[in-house]
Amino acid sequence: MDHETRTLVAGRLLAAYESREPLEPLTSTYEGMTLEDSYAIQLLQIEQRLAAGRTVQGHKVGLTSAAMQRLLGVTEPDYGHLLDDFFHLEHMPIPVGTFLQPRVEPEIAFVLKKPLKGPGVTAHEALRAVDFVLPALEIVDSRIRDWTIGLLDTIADNASSGAVVLGSTPTAVDAVDLRLAGATFHRNGQVVGTGAGGAVLGSPLNSLVWLANTVGARGITLEAGHVVLPGAVCAMAPVAVGDTFTATFAGLGSVTARFV
Template sequence: MDLEDAYAIQLAQIARMLSEGRTIKGHKVGLTSAAMQKLLGVNEPDYGHLLDDFFYLEHMPIPADRFLQARVEPEMAFVLKKTLSGPGATVHEAVAAVDFVLPALEIVDSRIRDWKIGLFDTIADNASSGAVVLGSTPTPLREVDLRLTGGVMHKNAEVVGTGAGGAVLGSPINALVWLANTLGARGIALEAGQVVLPGAICAMVPVAAGDSVTATFAGLGSVTARFV
């Protein structure tokens, strides 16, 4: 299997989901940290699709048995106000396309036993997508410097991760540009109203029923996921 095979498998899965009446609400970018790229021996990210039934409102109970081996990571989510398409999309165009930023928790999941994944595995598996919890405090992009925005993740009141936006390809906006250009090469545009998860600021942590995870970002607010 090569890169194109892996994305073909992912797209076949998405086509099946769409045939069931589900809709695409956004995309995610994965493998945005230098550590993860080194671990998998790659030099660029990957992407996956976010379906409408992936999304939970903050504080809604999340059934842990929906997932096989769930893990959680904190992100700064973009919500778009206009179409962004590549190839050739620029940082300036990406910034102009963003309506606001939200604190978010991505619940990643893997259909590969024990998370023993390679690049092609995770791509075929829709970039290990599971679910998304969005916060309720929208912040205009002009009010924050995402490169310097720090965050902390608590699990059951214990600090389990810290980081900043600079860990995401130097800035989360760079991940948005990469996504627009990569999708554009496949004839796909990012549309107004869609959500983009640009990548995590720190390592993911496993979760199970009874766990509560909160991500707090300087200047962006916080978001909590509770598993039952």
């Protein structure tokens, strides 16, 4: 793609946020689209959001489960940006109508106390950069019709980002085994999923290291105070008006999102 085409696609994706009208899969519309095209389209959208007054408050990692990687035929994750207006307070009403096709998934969020910049970041360096961890719910959303996505579609669409709800119980990263931290995921009081941190690339820490090194190679630093969502511990669940979701993590507490 040339710059003009990338800009056109970025504009179409941004317009979908406002119109609530999803697009057909990008890879079926733009023949020859590449990984570099997709990340460039994502960044063009972020640049426009920043120019409009938004700020980057972190990053998310997607495609961290073996099942999702097999589904999309990939062998590594992808990433997207978290902006300030993505963050919602737990228990406070979240309007479903602000999304196109929302789904919810539980995660263990990292909050950084110092910057991380790759390449070359190691596991112990990443651990030293973490201030604390929090239970979290990510609201994933797709601007692609019916979630008919491939790798390039989701990357261009900011890794299918929607919103974030963080819990209120910070825990020191050395106080919990991130691999074994189990989660129970409830929708309206009914269990809709269970999992553990080990479902995320073997450990959420591996996801943080991957992210720091991957964005570092593109000149991006994970900043102090930023939130990193490393990936879901179980499958996502669809959202409807009136739903309440709660994820409870062993050793980390719980987090609740309520939709209206």
